[in-house]
Amino acid sequence: MSASSVYSSFTLHPSLAVFSQDGKRGVYSSDDIEENTVLAKIPLSATLSKTQLLSHPLFSSLSSFLSPTGPSSLSTDDLLAVAIHLCRTTALLDTISFNPFAKLFPRTYKSPIFFAPGSLSYDALRGTSLLRTTQVLQGQIQQDHERLNSLLKQYNSLHEEPHFPVDEDFPLECYVHSLFSVYSRGADVNFGGGDGEEVVNRERMIVPFLDMFNHSSESEVHYKYSADSSDIYIYSGASPIKAGAEVHLNYGPVPNSKLLLFYGFSIQDNKEDFVDIYVPLQEGVPGREEKAKLLQETFPGFIPNAPFQLKSDGSLPCSLLSLLRVLPLPPSSLPSDVMVPISAESEASALSALEAALESMSQNVAISLLEVAGRIEDREGVEEEKEDYEFARIYAESELQILSTTLGVVREAKEKETGGKQEEVQVEVQVEMVKEGAMESVD
Numbered sequence: 001m002s003a004s005s006v007y008s009s010f011t012l013h014p015s016l017a018v019f020s021q022d023g024k025r026g027v028y029s030s031d032d033i034e035e036n037t038v039l040a041k042i043p044l045s046a047t048l049s050k051t052q053l054l055s056h057p058l059f060s061s062l063s064s065f066l067s068p069t070g071p072s073s074l075s076t077d078d079l080l081a082v083a084i085h086l087c088r089t090t091a092l093l094d095t096i097s098f099n100p101f102a103k104l105f106p107r108t109y110k111s112p113i114f115f116a117p118g119s120l121s122y123d124a125l126r127g128t129s130l131l132r133t134t135q136v137l138q139g140q141i142q143q144d145h146e147r148l149n150s151l152l153k154q155y156n157s158l159h160e161e162p163h164f165p166v167d168e169d170f171p172l173e174c175y176v177h178s179l180f181s182v183y184s185r186g187a188d189v190n191f192g193g194g195d196g197e198e199v200v201n202r203e204r205m206i207v208p209f210l211d212m213f214n215h216s217s218e219s220e221v222h223y224k225y226s227a228d229s230s231d232i233y234i235y236s237g238a239s240p241i242k243a244g245a246e247v248h249l250n251y252g253p254v255p256n257s258k259l260l261l262f263y264g265f266s267i268q269d270n271k272e273d274f275v276d277i278y279v280p281l282q283e284g285v286p287g288r289e290e291k292a293k294l295l296q297e298t299f300p301g302f303i304p305n306a307p308f309q310l311k312s313d314g315s316l317p318c319s320l321l322s323l324l325r326v327l328p329l330p331p332s333s334l335p336s337d338v339m340v341p342i343s344a345e346s347e348a349s350a351l352s353a354l355e356a357a358l359e360s361m362s363q364n365v366a367i368s369l370l371e372v373a374g375r376i377e378d379r380e381g382v383e384e385e386k387e388d389y390e391f392a393r394i395y396a397e398s399e400l401q402i403l404s405t406t407l408g409v410v411r412e413a414k415e416k417e418t419g420g421k422q423e424e425v426q427v428e429v430q431v432e433m434v435k436e437g438a439m440e441s442v443d
């Protein structure tokens, strides 16, 4: 089945086609296309969404499992994953319009979810925040798979055939593949009134053809649902498209951690990149409640135990510095007003703690990158593995760059504070890199 022939029933711009170039499939234009042109019109009925699925008899009887609050509720991602698996492996959903498009999904993905320990890509991520995030996500996915399997078994036991596939007919690896198809190809579509009116509803769905656009942060291509025709329109944006060019979509301001984890690629010099670090305000810290309250009053968005973002310009989040200042204080010396106390001593201690943590984090990443680079020579001929590794390397190098820049800023600040004297580290604050909200939705 050619990728382009399945779109023949859609209204597509005649210059556009889906094909692979240099091993990368995407949307390309054979001719110049003017700005603000309609590139495609996709009927809502051809999309894969919860609403579309629930209008199918097989899925409508599952709706009792879809209570958003119930303990046995099925998430939208789960529902779409089940449908994708059915489209790809059975004839049960042959009648839905989306069916042929699910068969075009890649067979493998390059997310760290799929990296095997000992592979170049996996080992390049050792010591990075992403490896920990990935492990958390994998644990979560495994639990979700077990829950889904038992829900579908429960459904099967209460209903006549056709039955949903369970156990060996829907193993974990098939679930993860289907789920990753949702992560990497899903789009949020707004349903609402006309121009200027508020969005009434937003639904996550896979829109055929739209799911073939690769990402570029430069792209002005955008899409919009039209209630008048029940179609999703894709527009070229304010700039024209050149003949022979790949046509991209902007997936949004996404850091490399999220691109690699949820889409399976990363970008060199990604302006949106950041590194998460975590300074736990754990149970058992003396005066924990008072310290959390003080920080929340100073920084209204402060959430204890949430990660702090380090950006590529090395800027230090004020709330991170304040937390480091407050953390070692005995409860009796906490101020009564909302100002977090700064003294030369507390400042030097806070900066020293951060410096030590950043040093250890960047060393871990650098060691892994060096070790893997040394092994590349021995891996001649494993081209596919090298391609996966390339995305992992870009991610890890960017993390290292951000950590090093931030470390430079911290050292400079510390030098100013101590006048160049080596201060003794007076606090022991464990700063760890940690997961970036593992089940965060993909934008």
Ligand SMILES: C[S@@+](CC[C@H](N)C(=O)[O-])C[C@H]1O[C@@H](n2cnc3c(N)ncnc32)[C@H](O)[C@@H]1O
Pocket: 024, 025, 026, 104, 105, 106, 184, 185, 210, 211, 212, 213, 214, 215, 216, 262, 263, 264, 265, 266
């Ligand atoms: C929405 S799909 C785009 C179509 C996809 N290339 C295909 O062949 O089905 C998203 C996937 O495309 C790939 N992709 C998108 N943008 C990319 C980019 N800028 N560089 C490398 N791969 C990209 C990733 O594999 C991602 O998971």
